[in-house]
Amino acid sequence: MPRPYPPEFRARAISLVREGRPGHTTQESAELRAARARVRQLEQEISILRRASTWLDEDPLDPKERTR
Template identity: 45%
Template sequence: MPRPYPPEFRARAVALVRAGKPISRVAAELGISQGGLHNWVRQDRIDRGERLGLTTPESTELAKARKRIRQLETEVEILKRTAKLLGEDRPDPKG
C-alpha cells in the first residue's frame, strides 16, 4: 500500500484544483496520480456538502465501528469454542 500523503499536502493540491487549475496539470506538477487527486477533490466536495456521499468523519467512524464489530464477533466465536470444549454447551441433565 502506498504511503499516504500528509493532510496539508492534500489540502494544498485540492486548493489548486479549486482555484481553477486542471487536475492533470496539478497532478503533474506535484508528482501524484491524476486518479488520486481526482479522488481527493471528490472527497473535498462531499465534505463541503456540494456532493452526496460519506463525509470524512463519517467514513472514519464507520471504519472504527466495523473494526469493533469484527473484534466482538471474534470474541464471541472464542467464547463459543471454549464453552464447547468445556462441555458448557450441553443442557444440564437434571435440568
C-alpha cells in the same frame, strides 16, 4: 442500451451533489471504519467464547480417576 433517467431524477441528483449531501464525510467514514473494526473484534470474541464453551461442556474427568 439502458433507459435514461427521468429529468426530475437527474435534477435532484445534481442538486444533492451541489449541496454536498451524497456520500460520507471524512468523520463519518472514520466512524464507519471504527465501527466495522469493532464488529469484527466482537465477532472474534464470540467465536472464541463459543469454542471455549464447547470445550468446557465436554464430560469432565471423574475426580476419583485423577492422579496427583
